[in-house]
Amino acid sequence: MQRSLPVCPEADLPPGKTVKFVYKVDGIAYEGFAANFKGNLVAYENTCQHIPIPLDYDDNRFFTPDGNNFICATHGAIYHPGNGHCLAGPCAGARLKKMHATVVAGEVRVCLPEE
Ligand code: FES
Secondary structure (H helix, E strand, O other): OOOEEEEEEHHHOOOOOEEEEEEEEOOEEEEEEEEEEOOEEEEEEOOOOOOOOOOOOOOOOOEOOOOOOEEOOOOOOEEOOOOOEEEEOOOOOOEOOEEOEEEEOOEEEEEOOOO
16 A cells, blocks of 8 residues: 655645655655645655755755756756756756655645555
C-alpha cells in the first residue's frame, strides 16, 4: 500500500510557495519539499543531483526570483519545477527525485517512495 504523508493545509501552499517535510525510507530520514508551481502541486526529495546536499540553504528558498524554475543555492543548477529536469548547471540532464503531491480534504499530502 502506498504511504502518504500530510504536509500542510492547502491554504499554506499558494502559488510560488514551498514547504519542506521529513520522511523515512527503510529507517533513513530524508528531506523533501512540496511546491506550488503556478497552481500545480509538485514534490521532490530535497537533494541536488550534482552533489547530494539540499537545494536550499535550510531557508526554504527553492524558486528563482521569477518563479519559473528551482535553483540550487550552492552552484546554481536550474531545475524545471514541473518535472524536476535539470535544465542548466553542473548536473544538466539529471532529474530531481519526484513524489506525487495531491490535496485530500484540504490537506496537501505526498506519496512516499516504497520501502
Ligand atoms: S550542489 Fe547543487 S549545483 Fe552543485
